[in-house]
Amino acid sequence: MTSPIRTAVVTGGGHGIGRALCRRLHEDGVTAVVVDIDAAAAKTVASSLDGHAFALDASAEIAVKDLIEKVEAEIGAIDLFVSNAGVGFGDGEEGAASKGGGIRSTDDRWDACWRVNVMAHVYAARYLLPRMIARGGGYIASVASAAGLLSQIDDAAYSATKHAAVAFAESLAITHGEQGINVSVVCPQAVATRMIGIEDDSVSTGGGFGGNDVDGILSAKQVADCIVDGIYEKTFLILPHPQVVNYVQRKASDRDRWITGMQRFRRRIGG
Ligand SMILES: NC(=O)c1ccc[n+]([C@@H]2O[C@H](COP(=O)([O-])OP(=O)(O)OC[C@H]3O[C@@H](n4cnc5c(N)ncnc54)[C@H](O)[C@@H]3O)[C@@H](O)[C@H]2O)c1
Numbered sequence: 001m002t003s004p005i006r007t008a009v010v011t012g013g014g015h016g017i018g019r020a021l022c023r024r025l026h027e028d029g030v031t032a033v034v035v036d037i038d039a040a041a042a043k044t045v046a047s048s049l050d051g052h053a054f055a056l057d058a059s060a061e062i063a064v065k066d067l068i069e070k071v072e073a074e075i076g077a078i079d080l081f082v083s084n085a086g087v088g089f090g091d092g093e094e095g096a097a098s099k100g101g102g103i104r105s106t107d108d109r110w111d112a113c114w115r116v117n118v119m120a121h122v123y124a125a126r127y128l129l130p131r132m133i134a135r136g137g138g139y140i141a142s143v144a145s146a147a148g149l150l151s152q153i154d155d156a157a158y159s160a161t162k163h164a165a166v167a168f169a170e171s172l173a174i175t176h177g178e179q180g181i182n183v184s185v186v187c188p189q190a191v192a193t194r195m196i197g198i199e200d201d202s203v204s205t206g207g208g209f210g211g212n213d214v215d216g217i218l219s220a221k222q223v224a225d226c227i228v229d230g231i232y233e234k235t236f237l238i239l240p241h242p243q244v245v246n247y248v249q250r251k252a253s254d255r256d257r258w259i260t261g262m263q264r265f266r267r268r269i270g271g
Pocket of ligand 1: 144192
């Protein structure tokens with residue numbers, strides 16, 4: 001299809017959902033700007049799509065400011081910016097508030113989740129909004145997670161920061177929607193990417209998260225198609241796994257019951 005978007009920036013575009021998103025946008029005739037902390041991956045994706053690669057940390061404010069200025073000066077006005085880069089590390093050995101364990105110290109993990117899963121979105125919006133508003137509109141999207149509506153078992157920092165990402169997207173839409181800014185936030189459950197230990201992002205399965213029989217794992221391509229279609233329809237909350245709506249409704253209607261159910265689920269998956 002012919003896209004109304006001419007130039008799109010995707011952070012975390014070197015792998016997984018971001019890479020699939022760049023591919024789908026390219027198929028639709030969009031100029032893809034692939035941004036990733038992994039310089040080689042960004043370059044590989046961009047060169048396969050006739051796009052542009054930028055190696056940077058999406059949570060570094062000045063680097064994001066420079067990126068936006070450079071893209072707009074040299075490539076074109078950014079019609080769509082997708083803050084997709086994200087990180088998660090899991091709780092330490094002592095659980096949700098634990099101090100040690102894992103590959104990083106706990107405060108480090110919280111800090112990294114906060115910076116990449118939330119502040120990266122704030123910095124992108126901070127430098128895009130004045131430009132987009134001045135030209136009458138633009139699209140800002142972010143990839144949060146179903147963990148931002150429900151919870152990620154055994155990853156408190158991921159859950160808390162993904163909730164913050166959803167709340168930030170809501171604030172953007174409420175504050176700037178009437179200035180022509182469209183906002184979407186994407187909340188998938190499991191997607192076949194390196195984040196859940198799957199290198200081949202073309203696979204999808206009817207099975208479930210961690211081999212459990214829950215809702216299935218979507219391919220990165222399925223999720224990218226869902227995101228782009230949602231953006232064309234200007235949908236605020238994009239849910240690649242539609243059953244998440246029911247879970248959110250159940251959580252809202254009886255939180256105690258929902259917590260008990262999550263405890264049971266955590267036991268079942270060996271958490
Ligand atoms: N895979 C899942 O099951 C799943 C489910 C829900 C939400 N998500 C979210 O989807 C998004 C994409 O993750 P994915 O599953 O494709 O994982 P992925 O690990 O395949 O891709 C993440 C990409 O982000 C890049 N990145 C990480 N930190 C960065 C930084 N500071 N600056 C720039 N780039 C950075 C990585 O190099 C990588 O290319 C994340 O926000 C993740 O939280 C993933």
